[in-house]
Amino acid sequence: MIKNLKRNISLKPYNTFAIEAKAKYFTDVFSISQLKNALQFAKENNFQFKIISGGSNVLFVEQEYEFIIHILIGGIEKTFESEYEIHYKVGAGVKWHTFVKYCVNKGLGGIENLSLIPGSVGASPMQNIGAYGVEIKDVFKSLTALEISTGQLKIFSLKDCKFGYRESVFKNELKNKFIIIDVTYKLLKNPKFNISYGALSGLLEKKELSVSTISDAVISIRQSKLPDPSVIGNAGSFFKNPEVSNERFNKLKEKYPEIPSYNLENGNVKIPAGWLIETCGWKGFRKNDAGCHKHQALVLVNYGSATGNEILDLSDEIVSSVKQKFGIELQKEVNILK
Ligand code: EPU
DSSP states (O other), rough: TTTTEEEEEOOOGGGGGGOOEEEEEEEEESSSHHHHHHHHHHHHTTTTTTSSSSSSSSOOOOEEEEEEEEEOOEEEEEEOOOSEEEEEEEEETSSSHHHHHHHHHOOSSSSSSGTTSSSBGGGGTTTEETTTEEEEGGGGGEEEEETTOOOOEEEHHHHHTTBBTBGGGGGTTTTTTTTEEEEEEEEEEEEEOOOSSHHHHHHHSSSSHHHHHHHHHHHHHHHHOOTTTTTEEEEEEEOOOEEEOOHHHHHHHHHHHTTTOEEOTTTTEEHHHHHHHHHHHHHTEETEEEESSSSSSEEEOOOOOOOOHHHHHHHHHHHHHHHHHHSSOOOOOOOEEO
């Protein structure tokens, strides 16, 4: 038996979508040894377990999960300092924005554009979180993860993580094989600012640039566009922005001259999924308590008592209507927990 084992609890407070689901067994884990005990407990009892942390990128679609391990490993430790850089090793369970504020308050640059992203530090490399022209891979140094099958700790370098757009090795070939324990980031003492995102440069016009003015501007853009999960359940962007070939894009552009796009270095073109979804008429749509947000069509919302399956069904309807109209198959960004 493990300490602090809870039984038959509601998972609603543990997911930003605020979906009601139950955990038959549940445990908070604050250290590596508690994590090992929890895994041992699962093995002895032959329990299927799921790992959660901030719960900001998951959709619970089952009514009950057998065993949930909630990662709350804390700590922010300086591991390196030079004239230019500081490295911090941060526990997987630290809230991402807590760490952003910690760095912004010290005037350290690198993650100010990633202010106010919900979720935990441990989830940040999982899907290479990104916003307003910056991705976690830009400040990533290394991470420690525990291999589930052996209980061994392994260090992953930037290269090992195979980061891509909202992608990493942990969402692909190593899915469900490792649990992230801590992440080390490198922050700059003399920050290089990135205000390439249109609305950001607009808001910062005539302001003196600093990590804190940029962080404040990012926070105000997010608050104006994205629903606050503490008010209305959501998990941020539900889909990824699709990438198409230049040739395919030109054909679409002939038909839809106003289609927004970003050119990628590999010659392909990225199209905002929010525009595709809005153009199919979904923005502001609501069926029971499942809906498509009225200010940002890429975000699905739970108005109160939507089930995970109602959100999933809505997402499937959106995928098929975008496919029908544009011939593009949207990929989900949110992790559907089965
Ligand atoms: N747009 C619409 N209708 C909408 C929403 C967007 O037409 O309802 C079009 C507009 O043309 C707008 C463009 O899409 O200019 C881009 O919209 P936005 O700047 O809001 O960004 P996004 O591409 O929809 C991505 C990330 C967000 C991140 C923002 C800013 C993905 C899947 N999402 O959204 O990340 O905050 O850029 O960098 O890449 C998240 O991952 O959860 C997330 C919120």
